[in-house]
Amino acid sequence: MSGAGIDVAFRGNLGTFQLDAAFRAPARGVTGLFGPSGCGKTAVLRCIAGLTRLPTGACAVDGLTWQSDTTFLPTWRRPIGYVFQEASLFAHLSVRRNLLYGARSDVTRKNDADIGFDEVVDLLGIDGLLERSPRHLSGGERQRVAIGRALLSRPRLLLMDEPLSALDRATKDEILPFLERLHDRLSLPVIYVSHDMMEIEHLADHLVLMRAGRVVASGALSELQGDPNLPLATSRDAAVNLDAIVVEHDPAYGLLTLDVEGGRLRVPAAPHRAGTRRRLRIAAGDVSLLVEPQQSSSILNALPARVAARKPIGENEMIVVLTLGANDAGARILARITRRSWETLGLREGMDVWAQVKGVSLAHK
Amino acid sequence: MGELTPDIWQPVLLTIELATITTILLLLIGTPVAWWLARSSAWWKEGVAAVVALPIVLPPTVLGFYLLLLLGPNGPGGALASLWGARTLAFTFGGLVIGSALYSLPFVVQPIRNAFEAMGARPLEVAATLRASPARAFWTVAVPLARPGFLTGAVLGFAHTVGEFGVVLMIGGNIPGKTKVLSVAIFDFVETSQWREANILAAGMVVFAFVVILAMTLFERRFASVTP
Numbered sequence: 245m246s247g248a249g250i251d252v253a254f255r256g257n258l259g260t261f262q263l264d265a266a267f268r269a270p271a272r273g274v275t276g277l278f279g280p281s282g283c284g285k286t287a288v289l290r291c292i293a294g295l296t297r298l299p300t301g302a303c304a305v306d307g308l309t310w311q312s313d314t315t316f317l318p319t320w321r322r323p324i325g326y327v328f329q330e331a332s333l334f335a336h337l338s339v340r341r342n343l344l345y346g347a348r349s350d351v352t353r354k355n356d357a358d359i360g361f362d363e364v365v366d367l368l369g370i371d372g373l374l375e376r377s378p379r380h381l382s383g384g385e386r387q388r389v390a391i392g393r394a395l396l397s398r399p400r401l402l403l404m405d406e407p408l409s410a411l412d413r414a415t416k417d418e419i420l421p422f423l424e425r426l427h428d429r430l431s432l433p434v435i436y437v438s439h440d441m442m443e444i445e446h447l448a449d450h451l452v453l454m455r456a457g458r459v460v461a462s463g464a465l466s467e468l469q470g471d472p473n474l475p476l477a478t479s480r481d482a483a484v485n486l487d488a489i490v491v492e493h494d495p496a497y498g499l500l501t502l503d504v505e506g507g508r509l510r511v512p513a514a515p516h517r518a519g520t521r522r523r524l525r526i527a528a529g530d531v532s533l534l535v536e537p538q539q540s541s542s543i544l545n546a547l548p549a550r551v552a553a554r555k556p557i558g559e560n561e562m563i564v565v566l567t568l569g570a571n572d573a574g575a576r577i578l579a580r581i582t583r584r585s586w587e588t589l590g591l592r593e594g595m596d597v598w599a600q601v602k603g604v605s606l607a608h609k
Numbered sequence: 610m611g612e613l614t615p616d617i618w619q620p621v622l623l624t625i626e627l628a629t630i631t632t633i634l635l636l637l638i639g640t641p642v643a644w645w646l647a648r649s650s651a652w653w654k655e656g657v658a659a660v661v662a663l664p665i666v667l668p669p670t671v672l673g674f675y676l677l678l679l680l681g682p683n684g685p686g687g688a689l690a691s692l693w694g695a696r697t698l699a700f701t702f703g704g705l706v707i708g709s710a711l712y713s714l715p716f717v718v719q720p721i722r723n724a725f726e727a728m729g730a731r732p733l734e735v736a737a738t739l740r741a742s743p744a745r746a747f748w749t750v751a752v753p754l755a756r757p758g759f760l761t762g763a764v765l766g767f768a769h770t771v772g773e774f775g776v777v778l779m780i781g782g783n784i785p786g787k788t789k790v791l792s793v794a795i796f797d798f799v800e801t802s803q804w805r806e807a808n809i810l811a812a813g814m815v816v817f818a819f820v821v822i823l824a825m826t827l828f829e830r831r832f833a834s835v836t837p
Binding site for chain 1: 731732734735736737738739740741742743746749750753754756
């Protein structure tokens, strides 16, 4: 338990609930802590923050021990930022003084290494709110201020506990882009708790799946999404998110060409500089399989792929795991097909096929 | 109009002095007690809360009687007093402060405790995640958020001390300039048929009570707004 990254292991009873969770998260990027309500995600986050103390616990961040059998660093000595489900702004302080509560006095000075006051205000679009009372903010504004307040304390680890779940759909859509911008701007590791796969798909690079107080799986987001033995792949809205690099933009048709591992896709989208990284989402329901290349189709993307595995869903449907490209080295995507198609096409594991992708959505980032 | 008894204002000043000192003392003692009652998870804390609340239910004479035993020459108060050569704490201003503090303690502790409880643990957790030490969190978050509770507690403690009678009579007696407070003075004036003096003091108390309650309400409204 040392070196870069976040190592946690917590075991014990919280009331009648049993927690026994251990995982390792990378030192960079967003780790999504995902699972159904009541599975212990928040409990894990509170343990990492030191807000809840389990006697049997270990927590080390970047090689520094925050908790072990012999150590327990109180919350206020841990370099964390914590965004609660409800914004929990200090009602007796203005927005500006809320933002500055955990900040060092030099935060308003220009400093390239750390995020400064003006940058946070700008990034979160809260410029016009600074002198207001938290009482007079909308739910979305409050949560943005809470995020800014956490960032300005210059944490080494940002913990976010379902920061969007108390908000309505429209407000969520308002805040999500801010979070994506944060993700791009900051190298700071984030642990993001959510029970909403949509948020996880937008933000997370790494995923920890939890169920009933235990960690079911932990790994790169796309890896877990494409694992047929995990519940994600067989869920109704199974999808895989892939990191893609922009190759070129065709202004005549408004089409963006992107490379993913083992394949190339064309997507209707606004122009982007070549070399930019974008996140794609391919839903299992949007992928169909062909045994031979089709000459003419309205569908733009048909990629050579190999059937890697399959997993039945109920009696008559199944999820097929495909690896893009010829040599099994490419990215994995999912296709949801019927048992009838599997049998009539004569599909089997290891077979080379064409994956026709009807829809690809491009995430904001 | 006949001449007023010249010492009519002496009990008023003494009462204000007593109530002010008692209120300050109660805020100093009551705040940690209220904090502990609001935050502790000890199973016996409600027992402590009940002890603190006893003066609400006990007849003041009962409280006064035990205080008399405690503060008198044979009690711990007497032993304490012997340190500076006195014989007893009873029938002294100091004894009156101790008695008033005990008597008014629940009226200060209860509102402050309620305010700390209403605030919940969250603001303090937030402060801790923003690197605030427990002391800083207490002074910059808990106290400002509980301000209405402090205000109510201070006003109730002050007003209740001004109005006490039974305890004062038991442990303070009726020594002009030392222990003769307002309520005792009114009683005295009535006993000696000085109705005009009694009337002035009684009416003054009515006005005082009205002003206190009105001011408290207005203050609470004002404090509901944010600090810039």
